[in-house]
Amino acid sequence: GAVVSQHPSRVICKSGTSVKIECRSLDFQATTMFWYRQFPKQSLMLMATSNEGSKATYEQGVEKDKFLINHASLTLSTLTVTSAHPEDSSFYICSAGQGARETQYFGPGTRLLVL
């Protein structure tokens, strides 16, 4: 199957700082990547859809100025959590579609803890 990586796997930061999370498709080109957030014992909630070369599409209730998404190439999308607060602490997961196939492959996730 296709491989998607995320970096970092875990980050701890102070309240008010910004954190950047990278998502890479390692062995395929992904025109579309998705960013999810998952709280403990809950399912994945889609935050935004990231399209290479264009602005991301955010889900209702997700602040686009707080969660900045950049999809600079066909293999890289970044999510920046700006001015992070403790309530932003969560597990952030990206996924990427593999061309014409109708499936998404997920990265290993990034655990963010804001103190």
Next chain:
Amino acid sequence: QKEVEQDPGPLSVPEGAIVSLNCTYSNSAFQYFMWYRQYSRKGPELLMYTYSSGNKEDGRFTAQVDKSSKYISLFIRDSQPSDSATYLCAMSDNQGGKLIFGQGTELSVKP
């Protein structure tokens, strides 16, 4: 009412048992159905993918889709302790589009 309903469990079975996991949904436009396995603190791993109605088998795993009842299932035969994880159903109404996830069922297979 959620678009996708899934019993969160937890579900505990003895090793070797047949496991049945299910999801129901309300949106008749869904055509693509997936099952993902997620180990603790890891990203979801695609297990099965099905388009429209029917059955699909892959090793010990069988996925079933009944669009008339808006009901999908995942069966695990000869369950192993390594199958202990959270199983998430997901579905979409278009190719490569937004996935709607169930809550996930936590499965524990006891040796």
